[in-house]
Amino acid sequence: MNAGPPSDRPPSRFTSSLTSDFIWGVSTSSYQIEGAANEDGRGPSIWDTYSRLPGKIAGGDTGDIACDHYHRYREDVALMQKLGVDAYRFSVAWPRVLPEGRGAVNEAGLAFYDRLIDALIAAGIEPWLCLYHWDLPQGLQDDGGWTNRDCAQWFADYASVIARRYGDRVKRFATFNEPSVFTLFGYSLGGQAPGIVDRAMLLRAIHHMNLGHGAAIDRLREAVAGASLGAIHNCQPCRPATEKPEDRAAADMLDAYWNGAFPDPQLRGVYPPLLAEAMAPYLKPDDLAQICRPVDWFGLNHYSPHYVVASDRNPLGLWFGSAPADVPRSSMGWPVEPDAFREILTAMHKRYGLPIYVTENGTAHADKPQPNGEVPDEPRISYLKAYTDAMFDAIADGVDVRGYFVWSLLDNFEWGSGYSQRFGLVYMDYPTLRRLPKASFRWFGDLIKTHSASRVPTV
Ligand code: FCB
Numbered sequence: 001m002n003a004g005p006p007s008d009r010p011p012s013r014f015t016s017s018l019t020s021d022f023i024w025g026v027s028t029s030s031y032q033i034e035g036a037a038n039e040d041g042r043g044p045s046i047w048d049t050y051s052r053l054p055g056k057i058a059g060g061d062t063g064d065i066a067c068d069h070y071h072r073y074r075e076d077v078a079l080m081q082k083l084g085v086d087a088y089r090f091s092v093a094w095p096r097v098l099p100e101g102r103g104a105v106n107e108a109g110l111a112f113y114d115r116l117i118d119a120l121i122a123a124g125i126e127p128w129l130c131l132y133h134w135d136l137p138q139g140l141q142d143d144g145g146w147t148n149r150d151c152a153q154w155f156a157d158y159a160s161v162i163a164r165r166y167g168d169r170v171k172r173f174a175t176f177n178e179p180s181v182f183t184l185f186g187y188s189l190g191g192q193a194p195g196i197v198d199r200a201m202l203l204r205a206i207h208h209m210n211l212g213h214g215a216a217i218d219r220l221r222e223a224v225a226g227a228s229l230g231a232i233h234n235c236q237p238c239r240p241a242t243e244k245p246e247d248r249a250a251a252d253m254l255d256a257y258w259n260g261a262f263p264d265p266q267l268r269g270v271y272p273p274l275l276a277e278a279m280a281p282y283l284k285p286d287d288l289a290q291i292c293r294p295v296d297w298f299g300l301n302h303y304s305p306h307y308v309v310a311s312d313r314n315p316l317g318l319w320f321g322s323a324p325a326d327v328p329r330s331s332m333g334w335p336v337e338p339d340a341f342r343e344i345l346t347a348m349h350k351r352y353g354l355p356i357y358v359t360e361n362g363t364a365h366a367d368k369p370q371p372n373g374e375v376p377d378e379p380r381i382s383y384l385k386a387y388t389d390a391m392f393d394a395i396a397d398g399v400d401v402r403g404y405f406v407w408s409l410l411d412n413f414e415w416g417s418g419y420s421q422r423f424g425l426v427y428m429d430y431p432t433l434r435r436l437p438k439a440s441f442r443w444f445g446d447l448i449k450t451h452s453a454s455r456v457p458t459v
Helices: 046-051 069-083 107-122 151-166 179-189 199-223 245-260 263-268 273-282 287-291 338-352 378-396 415-420 439-453
Strands: 023-027 087-091 126-132 172-177 228-234 238-240 297-301 306-310 318-320 356-360 401-407 426-429 434-437
Touching: 023 356, 023 439, 069 107, 069 434, 069 439, 087 172, 087 401, 107 126, 107 151, 126 151, 151 172, 151 199, 172 179, 172 199, 172 297, 179 199, 179 228, 179 245, 199 228, 199 263, 199 273, 199 287, 228 263, 228 356, 238 245, 245 263, 245 273, 245 306, 245 318, 263 287, 263 338, 297 338, 338 356, 338 378, 378 401, 378 439
Parallel strands: 023 087, 023 401, 087 126, 126 172, 172 228, 228 297, 238 306, 297 356, 356 401
Antiparallel strands: 306 318, 426 434
Protein backbone atom coordinates (compact mmCIF):
# COMPACT_ATOMS: atom_id res chain seq x y z
CA MET A 1 0.00 0.00 0.00
CA ASN A 2 3.05 2.31 0.03
CA ALA A 3 3.47 2.65 -3.66
CA GLY A 4 3.71 6.48 -3.71
CA PRO A 5 1.73 8.85 -5.85
CA PRO A 6 0.48 7.35 -9.12
CA SER A 7 2.84 9.37 -11.34
CA ASP A 8 5.94 7.99 -9.54
CA ARG A 9 5.09 4.42 -10.37
CA PRO A 10 6.42 2.32 -13.19
CA PRO A 11 3.78 1.88 -15.87
CA SER A 12 1.66 -1.24 -15.72
CA ARG A 13 3.29 -4.33 -17.14
CA PHE A 14 1.82 -5.21 -20.49
CA THR A 15 0.06 -2.11 -21.72
CA SER A 16 2.19 -2.03 -24.86
CA SER A 17 1.07 -5.51 -25.89
CA LEU A 18 -2.59 -4.48 -26.14
CA THR A 19 -3.93 -3.88 -29.60
CA SER A 20 -5.23 -0.51 -30.71
CA ASP A 21 -8.87 -1.57 -30.56
CA PHE A 22 -8.67 -2.47 -26.85
CA ILE A 23 -11.55 -0.65 -25.14
CA TRP A 24 -11.20 1.20 -21.85
CA GLY A 25 -14.46 2.10 -20.16
CA VAL A 26 -16.53 2.62 -17.04
CA SER A 27 -19.82 0.96 -16.05
CA THR A 28 -22.90 2.04 -14.13
CA SER A 29 -26.53 0.93 -13.86
CA SER A 30 -29.86 2.70 -13.98
CA TYR A 31 -31.28 2.14 -10.49
CA GLN A 32 -27.91 2.74 -8.86
CA ILE A 33 -27.36 6.24 -10.31
CA GLU A 34 -30.36 7.75 -12.08
CA GLY A 35 -32.68 8.83 -9.27
CA ALA A 36 -35.74 10.69 -10.63
CA ALA A 37 -37.69 7.64 -9.56
CA ASN A 38 -41.06 9.32 -9.87
CA GLU A 39 -40.41 11.67 -12.74
CA ASP A 40 -41.55 11.88 -16.34
CA GLY A 41 -43.77 8.82 -16.17
CA ARG A 42 -41.29 6.22 -14.88
CA GLY A 43 -43.10 3.22 -13.41
CA PRO A 44 -41.98 1.47 -10.20
CA SER A 45 -39.44 -1.35 -10.30
CA ILE A 46 -38.93 -4.25 -7.92
CA TRP A 47 -36.04 -2.29 -6.39
CA ASP A 48 -38.33 0.64 -5.54
CA THR A 49 -40.54 -1.85 -3.74
CA TYR A 50 -37.77 -3.86 -2.11
CA SER A 51 -35.80 -0.86 -0.87
CA ARG A 52 -38.88 0.30 1.02
CA LEU A 53 -39.18 -2.94 3.00
CA PRO A 54 -38.03 -2.29 6.56
CA GLY A 55 -34.53 -3.50 7.32
CA LYS A 56 -33.61 -4.58 3.79
CA ILE A 57 -31.21 -1.74 2.89
CA ALA A 58 -28.46 -0.29 5.10
CA GLY A 59 -29.53 3.08 6.47
CA GLY A 60 -33.02 2.66 4.96
CA ASP A 61 -31.59 4.07 1.71
CA THR A 62 -33.45 3.99 -1.62
CA GLY A 63 -32.55 4.87 -5.21
CA ASP A 64 -35.08 7.73 -5.29
CA ILE A 65 -32.39 10.36 -5.81
CA ALA A 66 -29.17 8.31 -6.04
CA CYS A 67 -26.62 10.39 -8.03
CA ASP A 68 -29.38 12.33 -9.79
CA HIS A 69 -27.75 11.25 -13.03
CA TYR A 70 -31.12 11.68 -14.76
CA HIS A 71 -30.65 15.45 -14.46
CA ARG A 72 -26.85 15.60 -14.28
CA TYR A 73 -25.90 13.21 -17.07
CA ARG A 74 -24.12 15.98 -19.00
CA GLU A 75 -21.77 16.55 -16.08
CA ASP A 76 -21.15 12.81 -15.90
CA VAL A 77 -20.43 12.56 -19.62
CA ALA A 78 -17.99 15.47 -19.24
CA LEU A 79 -16.25 13.56 -16.43
CA MET A 80 -15.92 10.51 -18.67
CA GLN A 81 -14.51 12.63 -21.45
CA LYS A 82 -11.94 14.04 -19.04
CA LEU A 83 -11.09 10.51 -17.91
CA GLY A 84 -10.47 9.58 -21.54
CA VAL A 85 -12.59 6.42 -21.76
CA ASP A 86 -13.48 4.88 -25.11
CA ALA A 87 -16.82 3.47 -23.94
CA TYR A 88 -19.53 3.76 -21.29
CA ARG A 89 -21.68 0.84 -20.21
CA PHE A 90 -25.01 1.90 -18.75
CA SER A 91 -28.34 0.18 -18.37
CA VAL A 92 -31.79 1.27 -19.44
CA ALA A 93 -34.42 1.25 -16.70
CA TRP A 94 -37.11 -0.94 -18.21
CA PRO A 95 -39.87 0.80 -16.15
CA ARG A 96 -38.73 4.21 -17.38
CA VAL A 97 -39.44 3.29 -21.00
CA LEU A 98 -42.33 0.84 -20.40
CA PRO A 99 -43.86 1.89 -17.07
CA GLU A 100 -45.94 -1.31 -16.79
CA GLY A 101 -43.21 -3.44 -18.34
CA ARG A 102 -45.30 -4.07 -21.47
CA GLY A 103 -47.86 -2.21 -23.50
CA ALA A 104 -47.65 1.59 -23.68
CA VAL A 105 -44.20 3.13 -24.10
CA ASN A 106 -43.24 6.28 -22.20
CA GLU A 107 -41.90 8.80 -24.69
CA ALA A 108 -40.33 10.98 -21.98
CA GLY A 109 -38.36 7.99 -20.68
CA LEU A 110 -37.16 7.04 -24.15
CA ALA A 111 -36.15 10.66 -24.76
CA PHE A 112 -33.85 10.62 -21.72
CA TYR A 113 -31.73 7.83 -23.23
CA ASP A 114 -31.74 9.69 -26.58
CA ARG A 115 -30.18 12.66 -24.81
CA LEU A 116 -27.66 10.50 -22.97
CA ILE A 117 -26.65 8.55 -26.09
CA ASP A 118 -26.31 11.71 -28.17
CA ALA A 119 -24.18 13.38 -25.49
CA LEU A 120 -21.90 10.32 -25.33
CA ILE A 121 -21.46 10.19 -29.08
CA ALA A 122 -20.76 13.94 -29.21
CA ALA A 123 -18.06 13.34 -26.56
CA GLY A 124 -16.48 10.55 -28.62
CA ILE A 125 -17.58 7.84 -26.15
CA GLU A 126 -19.19 4.65 -27.45
CA PRO A 127 -22.47 3.77 -25.69
CA TRP A 128 -22.73 0.15 -24.47
CA LEU A 129 -26.34 -0.48 -23.58
CA CYS A 130 -27.35 -3.18 -21.12
CA LEU A 131 -31.05 -4.03 -21.20
CA TYR A 132 -31.40 -5.38 -17.71
CA HIS A 133 -29.52 -4.47 -14.56
CA TRP A 134 -32.04 -5.86 -12.08
CA ASP A 135 -34.83 -3.22 -12.09
CA LEU A 136 -37.74 -5.34 -13.32
CA PRO A 137 -40.98 -3.35 -13.66
CA GLN A 138 -43.11 -3.99 -10.57
CA GLY A 139 -46.15 -4.52 -12.81
CA LEU A 140 -44.50 -7.63 -14.27
CA GLN A 141 -43.46 -8.87 -10.83
CA ASP A 142 -47.12 -8.65 -9.84
CA ASP A 143 -47.77 -11.18 -12.61
CA GLY A 144 -45.03 -13.51 -11.37
CA GLY A 145 -41.99 -11.74 -12.83
CA TRP A 146 -39.28 -14.14 -13.96
CA THR A 147 -41.11 -17.10 -12.48
CA ASN A 148 -43.73 -16.61 -15.23
CA ARG A 149 -42.61 -18.11 -18.54
CA ASP A 150 -44.27 -15.18 -20.37
CA CYS A 151 -41.62 -12.87 -18.90
CA ALA A 152 -39.19 -14.06 -21.60
CA GLN A 153 -41.52 -12.63 -24.27
CA TRP A 154 -42.13 -9.42 -22.31
CA PHE A 155 -38.36 -9.00 -22.20
CA ALA A 156 -38.00 -9.69 -25.92
CA ASP A 157 -40.71 -7.11 -26.70
CA TYR A 158 -38.87 -4.58 -24.55
CA ALA A 159 -35.64 -5.43 -26.43
CA SER A 160 -37.44 -4.64 -29.71
CA VAL A 161 -38.52 -1.23 -28.42
CA ILE A 162 -34.92 -0.44 -27.45
CA ALA A 163 -33.43 -1.80 -30.67
CA ARG A 164 -35.79 0.17 -32.88
CA ARG A 165 -35.27 3.41 -30.96
CA TYR A 166 -31.50 3.40 -30.46
CA GLY A 167 -30.16 0.88 -32.98
CA ASP A 168 -29.18 3.64 -35.39
CA ARG A 169 -26.67 4.98 -32.83
CA VAL A 170 -25.96 2.07 -30.46
CA LYS A 171 -24.34 -1.13 -31.74
CA ARG A 172 -23.17 -2.76 -28.50
CA PHE A 173 -25.95 -4.40 -26.56
CA ALA A 174 -25.91 -6.73 -23.56
CA THR A 175 -29.04 -8.61 -22.57
CA PHE A 176 -28.58 -9.21 -18.83
CA ASN A 177 -26.15 -8.05 -16.19
CA GLU A 178 -25.16 -10.88 -13.84
CA PRO A 179 -28.27 -13.04 -14.04
CA SER A 180 -26.73 -15.49 -11.55
CA VAL A 181 -26.41 -12.81 -8.87
CA PHE A 182 -29.89 -11.44 -9.36
CA THR A 183 -31.58 -14.85 -9.38
CA LEU A 184 -29.57 -16.53 -6.61
CA PHE A 185 -29.93 -13.66 -4.14
CA GLY A 186 -33.40 -12.62 -5.27
CA TYR A 187 -34.91 -16.12 -5.12
CA SER A 188 -32.97 -18.16 -2.57
CA LEU A 189 -30.03 -16.62 -0.73
CA GLY A 190 -31.81 -13.41 0.34
CA GLY A 191 -30.68 -9.79 0.29
CA GLN A 192 -31.97 -8.78 -3.14
CA ALA A 193 -35.27 -7.97 -4.84
CA PRO A 194 -37.80 -9.46 -5.18
CA GLY A 195 -36.92 -11.07 -1.83
CA ILE A 196 -38.26 -14.59 -2.50
CA VAL A 197 -36.74 -17.65 -0.83
CA ASP A 198 -37.83 -20.73 -2.76
CA ARG A 199 -35.66 -23.11 -4.80
CA ALA A 200 -38.37 -24.04 -7.31
CA MET A 201 -38.98 -20.34 -8.00
CA LEU A 202 -35.24 -19.89 -8.45
CA LEU A 203 -35.05 -22.67 -11.04
CA ARG A 204 -37.99 -21.25 -12.97
CA ALA A 205 -36.51 -17.73 -12.90
CA ILE A 206 -33.17 -19.06 -14.17
CA HIS A 207 -34.78 -20.84 -17.09
CA HIS A 208 -37.08 -17.98 -18.07
CA MET A 209 -34.24 -15.46 -17.99
CA ASN A 210 -32.26 -17.74 -20.26
CA LEU A 211 -35.24 -17.91 -22.64
CA GLY A 212 -35.49 -14.12 -22.48
CA HIS A 213 -31.81 -13.83 -23.38
CA GLY A 214 -32.15 -16.00 -26.49
CA ALA A 215 -35.33 -14.24 -27.66
CA ALA A 216 -33.82 -10.76 -27.11
CA ILE A 217 -30.65 -11.71 -29.02
CA ASP A 218 -32.82 -12.66 -32.01
CA ARG A 219 -34.77 -9.40 -31.82
CA LEU A 220 -31.61 -7.27 -31.54
CA ARG A 221 -29.91 -9.12 -34.39
CA GLU A 222 -32.94 -8.63 -36.59
CA ALA A 223 -33.45 -4.92 -35.84
CA VAL A 224 -29.90 -3.54 -35.54
CA ALA A 225 -27.57 -3.57 -38.52
CA GLY A 226 -23.99 -4.27 -37.43
CA ALA A 227 -24.97 -5.14 -33.85
CA SER A 228 -22.33 -6.55 -31.49
CA LEU A 229 -24.13 -8.60 -28.87
CA GLY A 230 -23.37 -10.35 -25.62
CA ALA A 231 -24.48 -11.07 -22.08
CA ILE A 232 -22.67 -10.12 -18.89
CA HIS A 233 -21.80 -12.78 -16.34
CA ASN A 234 -20.34 -12.45 -12.88
CA CYS A 235 -17.61 -15.12 -12.79
CA GLN A 236 -15.83 -16.02 -9.58
CA PRO A 237 -13.81 -19.10 -8.68
CA CYS A 238 -15.80 -21.07 -6.05
CA ARG A 239 -13.42 -22.60 -3.53
CA PRO A 240 -14.33 -24.76 -0.54
CA ALA A 241 -13.60 -22.82 2.66
CA THR A 242 -12.29 -26.03 4.31
CA GLU A 243 -11.23 -29.51 3.20
CA LYS A 244 -14.50 -31.03 4.50
CA PRO A 245 -16.26 -33.10 1.81
CA GLU A 246 -19.55 -31.26 2.41
CA ASP A 247 -17.85 -27.90 1.82
CA ARG A 248 -16.29 -29.23 -1.39
CA ALA A 249 -19.70 -30.36 -2.57
CA ALA A 250 -21.20 -26.97 -1.66
CA ALA A 251 -18.44 -25.17 -3.62
CA ASP A 252 -19.11 -27.36 -6.68
CA MET A 253 -22.82 -26.65 -6.42
CA LEU A 254 -22.30 -22.89 -6.13
CA ASP A 255 -19.95 -23.06 -9.12
CA ALA A 256 -22.72 -24.73 -11.16
CA TYR A 257 -25.27 -22.06 -10.25
CA TRP A 258 -22.97 -19.04 -10.27
CA ASN A 259 -20.61 -19.72 -13.16
CA GLY A 260 -22.62 -22.17 -15.25
CA ALA A 261 -26.42 -21.79 -15.04
CA PHE A 262 -26.48 -18.95 -17.57
CA PRO A 263 -23.42 -19.13 -19.84
CA ASP A 264 -23.65 -22.92 -20.30
CA PRO A 265 -27.14 -22.97 -21.83
CA GLN A 266 -26.59 -19.64 -23.63
CA LEU A 267 -23.27 -20.62 -25.21
CA ARG A 268 -23.23 -24.43 -25.22
CA GLY A 269 -26.90 -25.33 -25.20
CA VAL A 270 -26.79 -27.35 -21.96
CA TYR A 271 -27.33 -26.83 -18.25
CA PRO A 272 -24.34 -27.71 -16.03
CA PRO A 273 -24.44 -31.45 -15.15
CA LEU A 274 -25.04 -30.71 -11.45
CA LEU A 275 -28.22 -28.77 -12.33
CA ALA A 276 -29.49 -30.71 -15.34
CA GLU A 277 -31.90 -32.90 -13.39
CA ALA A 278 -33.30 -30.01 -11.36
CA MET A 279 -33.87 -27.92 -14.48
CA ALA A 280 -35.50 -30.72 -16.50
CA PRO A 281 -39.11 -30.13 -15.33
CA TYR A 282 -39.04 -26.56 -16.66
CA LEU A 283 -37.71 -27.34 -20.15
CA LYS A 284 -39.86 -27.66 -23.26
CA PRO A 285 -38.39 -29.58 -26.19
CA ASP A 286 -37.00 -26.66 -28.21
CA ASP A 287 -35.95 -24.43 -25.29
CA LEU A 288 -32.20 -24.99 -25.30
CA ALA A 289 -31.98 -24.22 -29.02
CA GLN A 290 -33.91 -21.00 -28.41
CA ILE A 291 -31.59 -20.02 -25.57
CA CYS A 292 -28.33 -20.83 -27.37
CA ARG A 293 -28.22 -18.06 -29.99
CA PRO A 294 -24.97 -16.81 -31.52
CA VAL A 295 -23.40 -13.88 -29.68
CA ASP A 296 -20.26 -11.85 -30.38
CA TRP A 297 -18.56 -11.57 -27.00
CA PHE A 298 -18.56 -12.62 -23.38
CA GLY A 299 -19.03 -9.89 -20.76
CA LEU A 300 -17.16 -10.86 -17.60
CA ASN A 301 -17.60 -9.11 -14.25
CA HIS A 302 -15.22 -10.06 -11.50
CA TYR A 303 -14.41 -8.84 -8.00
CA SER A 304 -13.12 -11.73 -5.87
CA PRO A 305 -13.28 -15.50 -5.38
CA HIS A 306 -15.93 -17.21 -3.23
CA TYR A 307 -15.07 -19.38 -0.24
CA VAL A 308 -17.99 -21.72 0.24
CA VAL A 309 -19.35 -23.78 3.13
CA ALA A 310 -22.24 -26.22 3.44
CA SER A 311 -25.06 -24.62 5.42
CA ASP A 312 -28.73 -25.15 6.13
CA ARG A 313 -29.58 -21.45 6.28
CA ASN A 314 -31.19 -21.41 2.81
CA PRO A 315 -32.75 -23.84 0.29
CA LEU A 316 -29.47 -24.23 -1.64
CA GLY A 317 -27.60 -25.73 1.34
CA LEU A 318 -24.58 -23.47 1.00
CA TRP A 319 -23.23 -20.19 2.25
CA PHE A 320 -20.17 -17.97 2.11
CA GLY A 321 -17.25 -18.84 4.38
CA SER A 322 -14.08 -16.92 5.14
CA ALA A 323 -11.05 -16.45 2.95
CA PRO A 324 -7.70 -17.49 4.49
CA ALA A 325 -6.74 -15.05 7.25
CA ASP A 326 -3.84 -13.47 5.35
CA VAL A 327 -5.98 -12.41 2.37
CA PRO A 328 -6.70 -8.64 2.36
CA ARG A 329 -10.31 -7.48 2.02
CA SER A 330 -12.20 -4.49 0.69
CA SER A 331 -14.67 -2.50 2.80
CA MET A 332 -17.36 -4.91 1.46
CA GLY A 333 -15.37 -7.72 3.12
CA TRP A 334 -14.59 -9.17 -0.32
CA PRO A 335 -11.19 -10.89 -0.63
CA VAL A 336 -8.63 -9.05 -2.77
CA GLU A 337 -6.93 -11.76 -4.85
CA PRO A 338 -5.79 -10.68 -8.31
CA ASP A 339 -4.61 -14.22 -9.16
CA ALA A 340 -8.26 -15.32 -9.02
CA PHE A 341 -9.01 -12.80 -11.78
CA ARG A 342 -6.32 -14.26 -14.02
CA GLU A 343 -7.59 -17.76 -13.18
CA ILE A 344 -11.21 -16.99 -14.09
CA LEU A 345 -10.30 -15.08 -17.27
CA THR A 346 -8.32 -18.10 -18.40
CA ALA A 347 -11.07 -20.55 -17.42
CA MET A 348 -13.84 -18.63 -19.23
CA HIS A 349 -11.66 -18.17 -22.31
CA LYS A 350 -11.03 -21.93 -22.48
CA ARG A 351 -14.61 -22.84 -21.70
CA TYR A 352 -16.46 -20.56 -24.11
CA GLY A 353 -13.83 -19.42 -26.64
CA LEU A 354 -15.40 -15.96 -27.13
CA PRO A 355 -13.63 -12.59 -27.03
CA ILE A 356 -13.94 -11.32 -23.45
CA TYR A 357 -14.77 -7.81 -22.32
CA VAL A 358 -14.25 -7.23 -18.61
CA THR A 359 -17.45 -5.28 -18.08
CA GLU A 360 -16.97 -4.70 -14.31
CA ASN A 361 -14.03 -4.74 -11.96
CA GLY A 362 -13.32 -2.45 -9.03
CA THR A 363 -13.39 -2.19 -5.27
CA ALA A 364 -15.11 -0.44 -2.37
CA HIS A 365 -13.25 1.69 0.11
CA ALA A 366 -14.26 4.16 2.83
CA ASP A 367 -13.02 7.25 0.97
CA LYS A 368 -12.92 10.62 2.71
CA PRO A 369 -12.50 13.94 0.89
CA GLN A 370 -9.82 16.30 2.21
CA PRO A 371 -10.66 19.94 2.99
CA ASN A 372 -9.07 20.92 -0.35
CA GLY A 373 -11.50 18.64 -2.25
CA GLU A 374 -8.94 15.92 -3.07
CA VAL A 375 -10.00 12.35 -2.41
CA PRO A 376 -7.04 10.05 -1.78
CA ASP A 377 -7.90 6.38 -2.41
CA GLU A 378 -4.63 4.51 -2.52
CA PRO A 379 -6.23 1.10 -1.74
CA ARG A 380 -8.41 1.41 -4.85
CA ILE A 381 -5.38 2.35 -6.98
CA SER A 382 -3.48 -0.66 -5.62
CA TYR A 383 -6.45 -2.91 -6.36
CA LEU A 384 -6.92 -1.62 -9.90
CA LYS A 385 -3.20 -1.85 -10.62
CA ALA A 386 -2.96 -5.42 -9.33
CA TYR A 387 -6.11 -6.51 -11.19
CA THR A 388 -5.21 -4.85 -14.51
CA ASP A 389 -1.75 -6.42 -14.21
CA ALA A 390 -3.43 -9.82 -13.67
CA MET A 391 -5.47 -9.17 -16.82
CA PHE A 392 -2.35 -8.20 -18.78
CA ASP A 393 -0.75 -11.46 -17.61
CA ALA A 394 -3.79 -13.39 -18.85
CA ILE A 395 -3.58 -11.59 -22.19
CA ALA A 396 0.12 -12.44 -22.43
CA ASP A 397 -0.90 -16.08 -21.82
CA GLY A 398 -3.19 -15.91 -24.87
CA VAL A 399 -6.54 -15.04 -23.27
CA ASP A 400 -8.52 -12.94 -25.74
CA VAL A 401 -9.49 -9.89 -23.63
CA ARG A 402 -10.67 -6.95 -25.74
CA GLY A 403 -11.65 -4.37 -23.14
CA TYR A 404 -11.83 -3.41 -19.46
CA PHE A 405 -14.54 -1.34 -17.71
CA VAL A 406 -14.11 -0.10 -14.13
CA TRP A 407 -17.04 -0.39 -11.75
CA SER A 408 -17.89 2.36 -11.30
CA LEU A 409 -17.74 5.91 -12.61
CA LEU A 410 -19.48 7.28 -9.51
CA ASP A 411 -20.11 6.16 -5.97
CA ASN A 412 -23.71 4.98 -6.08
CA PHE A 413 -26.56 2.99 -4.51
CA GLU A 414 -24.86 -0.30 -3.72
CA TRP A 415 -28.00 -2.47 -3.41
CA GLY A 416 -28.39 -3.86 0.13
CA SER A 417 -25.49 -1.70 1.35
CA GLY A 418 -27.26 1.49 0.24
CA TYR A 419 -24.86 4.44 0.05
CA SER A 420 -22.53 3.04 2.71
CA GLN A 421 -20.15 1.46 0.18
CA ARG A 422 -18.21 3.54 -2.34
CA PHE A 423 -17.00 1.96 -5.60
CA GLY A 424 -16.57 5.14 -7.69
CA LEU A 425 -13.60 6.73 -9.39
CA VAL A 426 -15.58 9.86 -8.54
CA TYR A 427 -16.70 10.64 -4.99
CA MET A 428 -20.36 11.55 -4.55
CA ASP A 429 -21.10 14.09 -1.88
CA TYR A 430 -24.69 12.93 -1.49
CA PRO A 431 -26.04 15.97 0.42
CA THR A 432 -24.92 18.37 -2.35
CA LEU A 433 -24.61 15.86 -5.23
CA ARG A 434 -21.19 17.37 -5.95
CA ARG A 435 -18.85 15.06 -7.85
CA LEU A 436 -15.21 14.95 -6.73
CA PRO A 437 -12.78 12.91 -8.84
CA LYS A 438 -10.66 10.67 -6.62
CA ALA A 439 -6.93 9.95 -7.00
CA SER A 440 -7.90 6.69 -8.76
CA PHE A 441 -9.68 8.75 -11.43
CA ARG A 442 -6.31 10.29 -12.31
CA TRP A 443 -4.59 6.91 -12.08
CA PHE A 444 -7.04 5.27 -14.47
CA GLY A 445 -6.85 8.24 -16.85
CA ASP A 446 -3.04 7.91 -16.84
CA LEU A 447 -3.30 4.18 -17.58
CA ILE A 448 -5.55 4.87 -20.56
CA LYS A 449 -3.17 7.57 -21.81
CA THR A 450 -0.10 5.36 -21.40
CA HIS A 451 -1.81 2.63 -23.36
CA SER A 452 -3.03 4.98 -26.06
CA ALA A 453 0.47 6.36 -26.55
CA SER A 454 1.87 2.87 -27.14
CA ARG A 455 -0.97 1.31 -29.11
CA VAL A 456 0.05 -1.47 -31.43
CA PRO A 457 -1.89 -1.27 -34.68
CA THR A 458 -4.26 -4.19 -35.23
CA VAL A 459 -3.55 -6.32 -38.29
C1 FCB B 1 -21.95 -6.20 -9.23
C2 FCB B 1 -23.16 -5.47 -9.78
C3 FCB B 1 -23.04 -3.97 -9.73
C4 FCB B 1 -22.38 -3.51 -8.45
C5 FCB B 1 -21.09 -4.24 -8.21
C6 FCB B 1 -20.33 -3.80 -6.99
O1 FCB B 1 -22.32 -7.47 -8.81
O2 FCB B 1 -23.36 -5.81 -11.14
O3 FCB B 1 -24.32 -3.44 -9.89
O4 FCB B 1 -23.24 -3.61 -7.40
O5 FCB B 1 -21.36 -5.61 -8.11
